Amino acid sequence: MTRLMDLKPTPWGTVRFLALLTLAIIWTYPFVWLVSASLKGQLEIFSKGLNLIPDEFLWSNYQRAWVNAGFSVYMFNTVLVTAGTVVLVVFHTALSGYVLGRYDFIGRRVIIGILAATLVVPVGVTIIPIVDVVSTLGLINSRWGIILALAGGAQAAAILLYAGYFRGLPKELEESARLDGAGFFRIFFSVMLPLAGPVTATVSVLTFLAAWNTFLIPLVFTFGAPELRTLPVGMLAFVGTNETDWSGMAAAATISLLPVVVFFFFVQRYFVEGVAGAVKA
CATH class of the missing domain: 1.10.3720.10 (MetI-like)
Known part of the structure; x- marks a missing residue:
């Protein structure tokens, strides 16, 4: 039986892997952005919309949603x-x-x-x-x-x-x-x-x-x-x-x-x- 270590990646396989990886990132990005936005302030969501790392992690947003809302x-x-x-x-x-x-x-x-x-x-x-x-x-x-x-x-x-x-x-x-x-x-x-x-x-x-x-x-x-x-x-x-x-x-x-x-x-x-x-x- 051929071992996995003996399998060499082909150029077409590499291209296919990169294409699927790109699609996976595009597919999951909205959910990752949503989680990031849930930890941002009201103004930061619009001023730094594409930045996924909040300046300050506001966990109080979850408390406000879970308790107050x-x-x-x-x-x-x-x-x-x-x-x-x-x-x-x-x-x-x-x-x-x-x-x-x-x-x-x-x-x-x-x-x-x-x-x-x-x-x-x-x-x-x-x-x-x-x-x-x-x-x-x-x-x-x-x-x-x-x-x-x-x-x-x-x-x-x-x-x-x-x-x-x-x-x-x-x-x-x-x-x-x-x-x-x-x-x-x-x-x-x-x-x-x-x-x-x-x-x-x-x-x-x-x-x-x-x-x-x-x-x-x-x-x-x-x-x-x-x-x-x-x-x-x-x-x-x-x-x-x-x-x-x-x-x-x-x-x-x-x-x-x-x-x-x-x-x-x-x-x-x-x-x-x-x-x-x-x-x-």
Whole structure:
């Protein structure tokens, strides 16, 4: 076996490495600048915008965002809303994908076509019926209302991922379970869903990112209950009538983005495997 030390870099490989390194720096620069701005003063952000090293590290910006602006409460709300949304989305998309992927029935292709069409429908178009339904349920100013509004959509991408994965599994799995006396839900929860771990990881990551960063639905659903705001909506606390607290907003944005970056860093392998497995199936 050829040792790594015996491999010599080629000119084309060096060029490719430098090109990828340049793209990586360009890609990560906005986040690095955001962290730098969160430690600067209000005037320094504009006077030395491209300089990433602050003259003085103002950690008080984070205290102002976490305590004064209420981001400790917004973080708690966001964690609850995101966790509830992920659980509900995984449950109903896995069940829908299982039916579409394993059963042939009249209208199946039509349903898949309608789901695919919903991928191009903006969230703002459906906000009025969503608010009307949740308001009828009496959940307009509650975390459950936000969770149901976020999880109750078509979730077409997740359903199609599950459907593609389940369709590629051998039919003998279900036949063996039926011979053992298992019913529909027993087969789904005990046999099929555990096998769809890669897709579940992918759907969980996508749903987590979407729920954590969503703005419109939490904004509409917390007009009458500011204490239920999530992190993206809480950014409005730094925008005043005559001025904007840019350094505090940068600190708040860093607090909001850091958990997402850490989360995705640890689950990116499962995310890639899930997408590859679903497409292959």
